[in-house]
Amino acid sequence: MADLSELYQQVILDHNKKPRNFKVINPADREQEGYNPLCGDQITIYLKLSDDLIEDVGFQGSGCAISKASASMMTTAVKGKTKEEAELLFDEFHRMVKGELNPETDPHHLGRLTILAGVREFPARVKCASLSWHTLRAALGGNNETVSTELTEE
Amino acid sequence: MLTVMKANFDVQQIRKDFPILKQEVNGRQLIYLDNAATSQKPQVVIDAINRYYKEQNANVHRGVHFLSQLATREYDDARVKVQRFINAAESHEIIFTRGTTESINLVAYSYGRKFVREGDEIIISAMEHHSNIVPWQILCEQTGAKLRVIPINDDGELLIDEFALMLNPRVKLVAVAHLSNALGTLNPVKRIIELAHSHDIPVLLDGAQAAPHLKIDVRDLDCDFYAFSGHKMCGPTGIGVLYGKSELLNMMPPFMGGGDMIASVTFEKTTYNVLPAKFEAGTPHIEGAIVLGVAIDYLNSVGLDRVAAYEHELLGYATEVIGAIPGIKIIGTAREKASVLSFTLDGIHPHDMGTILDQEGIAIRAGHHCAQPVMKRFGIPATARASFAFYNTREEIDALAEGIQKAVEVFNG
Structure with missing residues (x-):
């Protein structure tokens, strides 16, 4: 049976209550909206870039604890990273929440992001955890269309 | 009038008509409160x-x-x-x-x-x-x-x-x-x-x-x-x-x-x-x-008049029990209502509520219910919704209340 206490760990609840980098960056080099039409979760990500480096990142929006905590933890993970490093984290994170990467046995660079590994036991919640990451990826790609998890997760 | 109808309404007998209600979900007896999405089917169907x-x-x-x-x-x-x-x-x-x-x-x-x-x-x-x-x-x-x-x-x-x-x-x-x-x-x-x-x-x-x-x-x-x-x-x-x-x-x-x-x-x-x-x-x-x-x-x-009377009583009970939980806000408080109890709870998003209740075997709907303008009207992104049918019981509503308390414990430690 899936374990609730692994999904709602203290760290996740803390990020939900006090999300980091919960701010508008104005002016931002990139501004990207993401949306989960099934549940109405909505996020906007702001990026300050210096060449390939993510100098600053902020987010706004509304959503469940998992989506908010995941967005918050993502911002702390990618701040100061290059685009390429962020892409790699996206890929590893995505595979982890889908259960394709086991953070205990497979090599990875996820660090504290592994706290969200519990999501893999709740398939209905994978979209919540990955909304911010899909939105970040679109922001880095410079595609201004709203990201929808319905299109990206099917 | 209502008490007469209640006396005639043997919900335990009716539940026997619905084989799915015997099922266990996550090790718990299924409590199906998502009837506004779709109802369960009796054996005759x-x-x-x-x-x-x-x-x-x-x-x-x-x-x-x-x-x-x-x-x-x-x-x-x-x-x-x-x-x-x-x-x-x-x-x-x-x-x-x-x-x-x-x-x-x-x-x-x-x-x-x-x-x-x-x-x-x-x-x-x-x-x-x-x-x-x-x-x-x-x-x-x-x-x-x-x-x-x-x-x-x-x-x-x-x-x-x-x-x-x-x-x-x-x-x-x-x-x-x-x-x-x-x-x-x-x-x-x-x-x-x-x-x-x-x-x-x-x-x-x-x-x-x-x-x-x-x-x-x-x-x-x-x-x-x-x-x-x-x-x-x-x-x-x-x-x-x-x-x-x-x-x-x-x-x-x-x-x-x-x-x-x-x-x-x-x-x-x-x-x-x-x-x-x-x-x-x-x-x-x-x-x-x-x-x-x-x-x-x-x-x-079964008789739709009896169904309506029983469900009316059930919704009244649910409104009272769930409404009494601290932090609960019932969305939709019209004088004339039937079968649906939509609510929000301070500090807990409906989706998290839905996942925690699911672990208790309780099926509710969390989200915008294909009615985004309604959510906008009330200034909320989503609600949790329990919706009742004539095979639901007061005991199931008590279990829902306990499940909501559990969500509060998970979130507030």
């Missing part, structure tokens, strides 16, 4: 699906052979059962569709194509399901007509005085929910119909939520169209009904072309079949219609 394919399967209105005649008779009988269920004057006023959504689209396309022009108006309400918004928006985009919306108050009740002021000769149709899926509001549809008819404007009622909970009488209501779905009233998915007054249906062009809906076809000219066949192109969902008839027999045997 499940058996009837099986029996149709084992003993009756053939295409309808086509063959002289035994099975085709049997299937045709059963299919036509089902139409009469639906007619009686909603007290329509004629069985040919019953059109089988895939569900409420298709029924509303049929009217939007067919009635809309015939009667709606640039500058005309369609009136809906602020509490509609997307399926009673989007077809009208499409119609308005295509014709240049205007969509107007009856506002609601903070309790989730329609502002009828405002509605009365919106009526004018440009309005070609009023389309409103009988019972709101997101708020549980039971709308004063008779009054709405009287007002619209005083301006000669026809009214469509979206009865998707109402049909399994109330006794529907389309002649007493005097509605012009009534749309509902089989799967929300103990029947299978993929079958639904559009009721329409025959004088209107007769004036409307076909919705889809194909077999069964024609009288004769040449490459020069096709003449259309009479009602109801005109609106049922192609091989219909024969099994669905027949089994919907069985579901109606079942609901009649």
